[in-house]
Amino acid sequence: MLAVINAHILTITQGEIENGTILIENGKIVQVGSNITVAEDIDILDVEGAYVMPGLVDAHTAVGLKQEGMRWEGDDRNENTRGPIMPHLSALDGFCPEDEVIYDAMENGITTVVSAPGTANVIGGQAAIFKMQERATADDLYQGVVGMQAALGEDPKGAWRNQKKLPSTRMGAAFVLREALCKAKEYREKVARGDANPDRMPERDLQSEALAKVVTGEMPLYVHAHRADDMATALRIAKEFGLRLVVTSATEAHKLAGAIKAADVPVVLGPISNSRMSVETAARTIRTPALLHAAGVKFALTTNHPETPLLTLTMQAGLAVRGGLCPEAALKAITLYPAEIIGMADKIGSIEVGKDADLAIWDGHPLKVRSSVLATFVKGELVFEFGCNCDWEDIEGCDCH
């Protein structure tokens, strides 16, 4: 058992607690508050007034799939070779647990990420949830599939039109998506009619088998779309097939906030900080989070690492505040909201009794640029502790060592 004492706790769900205590047992938070008696025989971590918040969550990245410092050698995001519909691929099969960005995550209080296949294909494959710890295998970090990654707009169009193959237009992308969903629906019906009778069962089809879970609503469809019209296409197709939809990237979401709210679709927005590197991101603005919040849309902020580095997740929240969002919502957008969107809110996203002890401890307010993470806990395990983090061995005069 561990007691974190003298903490300025940003609980996210229950406001702030000064001089607070968090009791951790078996990787879980068992008590939170300001008047907690701490038994003498347990480990005590006195954080001397430091801010303690839940571990940060990024709901849309390519952590592990695009290794830092490598190009094609370490890039396993897009299998845009055989065709634009690849639902049977899984992020777990491409995830490298040695990606250096996992250390960035631990050093910056980011404890959970979604790793998703890339957006060159209309259906890229299954995205999965991973914890940010030092482990030998991807399976040790894996928390399950979160959804099917799809994409509309310039990415799939650009990837396939160069090869003079379908889809070379937005119409084409929507068509291949609807066609695949129809096929999966029929497959599922055939399987149901077959009723496990080997004579009546259809031949096994891995693609349709994977997509059938999307058609039944068992697995949400995460659609990457920047432009409002692409998001509108996603909403239209989701309605047609009765899908559970999450929109990612969502650069122009503020233009479609009413329809997104009406359809009760959550948004994984970002990065809001990057340059407008393509035609479809020309309308990018840091005001989008504030506008979505005002419209009542549930959204999380994301880096879409490596589009922008994972460690800028708090910066996304800080810039959202500059763009008009209240700091409370900005902090929720990198903790509780992504946890809710990915279906993990019973375990992560806030400091509450019963949740995993995923904690980020800061020497200042997390939305301040100069604040550093002092320590990070994942499920009660200390995965990072601030020390001399410089590489000054090469420089004379450093007295850190």
Place this chain on the structure above:
Amino acid sequence: MLAIKNGKLVTIANGVIENGTLLVDGNKIVAIGPEVVIPAEAQVIDASGKFVTPGIIDAHAHVSIWEEGLGWEGIDVNETTNPITAAVRAIDAINPDELGLHDAYQNGVTCIWCAPGSANVIGGEGVTMRTYGETVDEMIMLSPSGIKAATGENPKGAYGSRNQMPKTRMGVAALLRETLVKAQNYQRRIEKAADNPEKMPARDLGLENMVKVLKRELPLRAHCHRADDAMTIVRVAQEFNIKVTIEHATEGYKVALELAKHGVPIVVGPTLSCRSKIEVRDSSLATPAMCAEAGVKVALMTDHPVIPVWYLPICAGVAVRHGLDEAVAMRAITLTPAEICGVADRVGSLEVGKEADIVIWDGHPFEYTTHVDYTIINGSIVYQRQ
């Protein structure tokens, strides 16, 4: 006449003045201090509780020649048809109404060094320019300003993949030396001709620029991520006695003492971008701090649009988080880049006689959540927060 009163004046040159007043007449700063009398006719901005800084300067960016919100139509940054293009000029590609320029001045970045990209070993002429103006000519501060060069993976990748030189780092260095020797020969032919038109060599626009490098009139500003690439540039600089800077300097910390010994300034960045290729694997957010500590002159860059130009003060904040002295960080986005870009006599600090490029902020300029309230360029208010 414009008066900014009661502000926290971060002068860069002479420390911080609390509750100071600054007077602008025409395009110049004419008075600054704690007790400046404000003339009755002056327009007054009350900067109580605000930070007042010189205009922020990005020492290396591609704003307006690598346009945002467009594809290849707006990308005019690399003339990748020949690895030596010393004659091409960034000034000829500027779109003065580019989205990134609006972001820049509305977020306090008033001046940039706009340069060709790094696909070529010699990329062409850079230009030091303001970020606001109706025409390109109005925006230019210094042209030409530096010749862009590049080493390492970018030129190797651009040409090696077509089986053209350079395919290796040896090839990059050889092309650089060949070009400088051609310029020496060209310079000699011109000197020998002694103004006799009959004997003058045919005019060569590229070699003309390289002669300016040989004469130390223009610095060679060399893109180097790895320490070995930076040392190649230091070696060539010594051989030809030319002025150089190291741009990016991702591994600068590994050779900081060497760079300090040779007096080579570095322009570090874009911090806050990913380790996107092998040669930036060893990037560190502590590079500015470690190099400054070793005595190297350090400016920061965004390399816009690699990261957006308006991140620059945040990059300074992150450098402070990783050990850089706050005053050095503030200088690294104002006076130091002004020096490197050849305009330190005009901008980069709040001093009497300098041109009035001034920013008023509602909080510390480095913070994520801070807004720019006013941007003043060359004495005119060009942006006011609504």
